[in-house]
Amino acid sequence: MSRKKENKIEKRVKEKVIIFDGAMGTSLQKFSLTPDDFRGKEGCYEILNLSRPEVVSEVHASFLQAGCEVIETNTFGANRAVLEEYGLGDKAYEINLAAARLVREVASSFSTSDRPRFVSGSIGPGKKLPGLGQISFDQLKDSYYEQAAGLMDGGVDLLQVETAQDLLQIKAALVAIFKAQKEKSKKLAVMVTVTVDSSGRMVLGTDMLTLITALSSFPLFSLGLNCGDGPQTMVEALRLLKKNSPFLISALPNAGRPALKDGKYIYDLSPEGLATEIKRFVEEFGVSLVGGCCGTTPDHLKAVVREVDGLHSARRNYRFSPGCASTFRAQPFRVKPRPLIIAERTNVNGSQAFRQLLLKEDFEGMMEIARAQQKEGAHLTDVALATPGREEVADFEIFMPKLNLQLEIPVMIDSSNTSALEVALKNYGGKVIINSINLEDGGVRAQEIIALAKEFGAAVVALTIDENGLARTAEEKLRVASRLYDLLVNKNNFKPSDIFFDPLTLSLASGDRHYADAGRETLTAVRLLKEKFRQSQTILGISNVSYGLPAELRPYINSIFLSLALEAGLDAAIIHHSKIRPLQKIPEKILKLGQDLILNRHHAGYDPLAELLGEKLSLSSATLSSSRQDVVPEKALVEAVVNGESARIEALIKELLKKYSSLEIINKFLLKGMDRVGEFFNQQNLPLPFVLKSAETVKKALTCLKPYLPANGARERKGKIVLATVKGDVHDIGKNLVALILEANGFEVINLGINQSVEEIIKAIEKFKPQAVGLSGLLVKSCWVMKDYLETLSEHGFKIPVLCGGAALEKSFVEKVLKPAYGGEVYYGRDAMAALDIMKNLAERKEKSAGSADV
Structure with missing residues (x-):
């Protein structure tokens, strides 16, 4: 659903920072409420919208008097799933309608043309998480739909999914909200705020990069944080949002850490303390929407208004990388070096072992195969479960929750069954790629799948097949792809970056002259697609090209075809990657024959396919x-x-x-x-x-x-260094080699490990007082994370020397990008020996400096 037309709050946020209210519960606890006020449902503050509306209105008015511009409805727990615990499930719509009307009436009495007031419909997480199987997606979605409908009918200006802890819970709320908006023909702003711990992760382990990617295809007004243990626990997460989120950022912290005293929670952060931190959020992290959560009173918000009212949030130069996500990890679509590797052994058509496990209903065994592909370095895994004699929908219902909680890499859902796709999407919190759509029936089924992809925020694979069948020439493939692009982008407002075009290829094993050009036409199509659809990706199922060839030959032909496809610009490949051979490991004769077969270099007296088949192939790995x-x-x-x-x-x-x-x-x-x-x-x-x-x-x-390394330096160390692989990168062999070399040469190494945040590195610097810090990363994105870390270290006043290294890092990047980002010295650690030389020079300089001081 397009939301191109701005509403009033979207216009207002461009003029200034917008200030939300504070804690409803904290304020209500100051009233002498009796069990009768709760109609015997003590603890259900939402019933007060019906039983004591004047009390609720008074709380709203107190925050408006403090200067707040957005007032949240008293509906945090007003969805049916929660209200049923009080026997009030049937009153869910009524309570939300009444709550919205209450705020609307009070807010309108304070609203002026130069200071408009807005109403936000509060939608809390409930008490059960779908990601843990405590409640079904449909139960939660239906509950949220009823709540959103009541809030919208009551006149709210925006809908606020808050205190979220589970990606699947957020998706259930968003699916419900956008369904209600579509049915009521109302386009309201929608914001999501999540709760994180001090490490910047949600309760199921989702970090901010993963959250951003998982929700990137939904039309959100804002994505941010609320609740938690006060402003300080939000810093790491806000820093990541600032650098990576395409959405406006919101921050509504608690008034510090709660402590139980005399049966009540007491919060330790003063109004002035909260206001100071929130001003920092606006000026340092570019936060556009601020307010308070638990423990924040009208006095807290009055202080916030004094500090930030009229301010503009700091400009943000964010870098958003389109991608997909699991519950635990974001995966950009564009990787370097290419391709994006999509493993195929969780596909019943790509793995006989996987199929047999499914037939035996050994879902744990199936998970072992998925985990093995992850360990081997796949970026995603392609999941296909359609098997004759089995219920595909039921199998997805069992297998997807396991993938959701147990697999770090994201998934591609491979099915043409829309019912199976929908069940898979309802049981997976991350952002998936759907494989696939085509125009075989003119686009009828494609439209159904596109609607699902939009509803759940998924990407899609688009096959170059139309009413005439599989497109064979490069020009035909481009023509079909253009029709698919028009259907997706122009007719359905689909993001171009969420599209993978698959130009498909036929097997070259038959020797049929009609298909001899299939490989070359596909490669040409990849080039044409990359030229025309620059924001989208290309993908191929690599093994199709060798289908029917002898088993000994297939890995070689697949590897050669993949290499040629990458030269043409291919972005992603569905492959059994452990069977792919680097070109330098392919015998020269096989390499030439394979290239000639794929590129159709036949001529009189020369048939590369015949010669390949004539090879004895004692050139297998044993011979090599x-x-x-x-x-x-x-x-x-x-x-x-x-x-x-x-x-x-x-x-x-x-x-x-x-x-x-x-x-x-x-x-x-x-x-x-x-x-x-x-x-x-x-x-x-x-x-x-x-x-x-x-x-x-x-x-x-x-x-x-x-055991054979020298132990010199165990008594007298030459210096100390903190080593870490940066956030989002789980590769550490180079860093560990550096650690070993430095330790063997008398340096003390504090090796923090992989996936380390800048906050954790700062803590290590303060604790261990090293002479240098080493930042490592294998991936291209890690180079930019290093820049962010260096900027943060500078902001904190550090000037400690920093060594940067990694396979994707180049000296020119260090000189042009990393060094200007830091107030201290930055060194390019090309390899372990270079790092040793740098550390030796720093140690010598320290000794000379100490000697000069002694003199």
């Missing part, structure tokens, strides 16, 4: 490694690192220790191997899963070498 018996162990160790062959490591290390010290083995051979891995990675010749295999190989080598 047959000559390694003669390779000297020095070269063999480097090759083992590059190829990710951990099985050979122990024997090679044992042999090399006869000639070299442990440090020499690391410096001369392991680092050389990792350098080559880094080169292949940066040239996009080595997909991420192979980098991870190499990393595991190095990890095993370091474990073998650790």
Whole structure:
């Protein structure tokens, strides 16, 4: 549903920061309310909208008198699911209608042309989380629909999903709200505020980047925070929202941390303290909507009004990356090096083992396959469960909740059954990709799936199939894709960045001359699609090209086709990535024949398919490694690192220790191997899963070498460094290698691990007082996170030297982007030995400085 026309509050926020009210419950507790006032439903403050409306109105008026511009309805727990616990379920609509009318009447009496007052319909989380299976999606959605309908009919200006703790709960509320808006032909602003702990995560473990991505396709007015243990616990989350959210930011904290005293909760933050923190939020984090939550009184809000009324929120230069998300992790659609890897072994058509587990109803076994793909480095997993003789809808109902709570990588839902798709979407909190839509029936089914995707905030794969079947030439594929784009974007207001175009390819195994150009036409189509639809992505199911070829040949042909597709600009690939071969590991003859087959370089007397089939293919991995018996162990160790062959490591290390010290083995051979891995990675010749295999190989080598490393420096350390992989990055082999080298050379290393926030790094600096900090990350986005961290360190007054390193990081980026972002020294740690040299220089400088001071 398009919301292009702004309402009054959307216009007002462009003029100034908007101030919400404070805590309803805290104010109501000051009245001498009796059980009769609650009609025997003590604890249900929502019933007061009917039983004591004048008390509720008085609270609203007190906040309006304090200068607040937005007053929330007294409906935090006024949905049927909660009210049923008091025997009031049937009064849900009535209570919300009355609550909205109460605020509307009071707010209108205070509203003027130069200071309009607005009414926000409060929609709380309830007491049961769908993500934990405590309540069904449909139960919660229906409950929220009834509540939203009452609030809208009562005249609210916006709807506020607040104190949210579960992505699936938020989705249930948004689906209900937008359904009510559509049916009532009312377009109100919708805001979402979540509650986080001090680490910036929601109760199920969702961080802010994941939250932003999961909700990115919904037309939200604002996304922010409320409740919690006061303003300080919001800082890390607000910093991430500032840098990454495309939505306006809201912050409505509690008045500090609550403490129980004489049977009542007492909050420790004064009005002035709250106002100071909220002003900081506006000026430092670009927060546009502010107010209070638990424990905040009219006095608190009066102080906030004095501090921020009339201010404009700080300008934000955010970087939003379109993507998908699980409950725990955001995954950008654009990755470097390409492709976005979508594993295919949770597809009953792509894995016989997975199919057999489903037939045995071994859903835990199916989860093991999903987790294995995650461990191997897949970015997503493609889930298809349609099996003859089984109920696809029922299987999704069982399997999706497990994926929702147990798998870190997001999912692609692969089904043409709209009922199965809907059930899958209702049981998954993150943002999925739906595979797929096409125009086979002219677009009827596509329209149904698009409607579902919009309703649940999903992305889609669009296949180049129309009424004439699968488009074969590049031009036909582009024409069908253009029709699909028109249907999605122009007719359904779908975001172009949420579209994956799949130009499809046919198998080259038949030898039929009519299909000989299928590979080349698909590759050309990828280029054309990338040129025309720059905001959208391209995707291919890679293994289709080799379907029907001998099993020994398929991995090679798939790998060659993937390489050519990446050259053409392919963004994403559905593949069994552990069977993909880097080009440098494919025999030259097979490589040439495969390229000639795919690019249709047939000519008289030369048939690449026939020659491929004629190959004995004793060139398999066993043959490829047959000559390694003669390779000297020095070269063999480097090759083992590059190829990710951990099985050979122990024997090679044992042999090399006869000639070299442990440090020499690391410096001369392991680092050389990792350098080559880094080169292949940066040239996009080595997909991420192979980098991870190499990393595991190095990890095993370091474990073998650790007992032989010198223990010098255990008594007298040369210096101290804090090392951390930045937030959103879970790769640490390079960082761990740096730690090992530094420790072996007498430096003390505090290794914080992966996925570390800047707040955690600051705490470590303050606690351990190091001479330097090392920031690490494998991914391209991690380079920009480093910039954010450096800016934050500067804002906190730190000037400690910072070393930055990682496979995607380049010296030019450090010089042009990272150094200007920091008030202290920034160094480019190209590898572990470079980091050692930097630390030695810092240690020498410290010694000289200490010597000068002594003199």
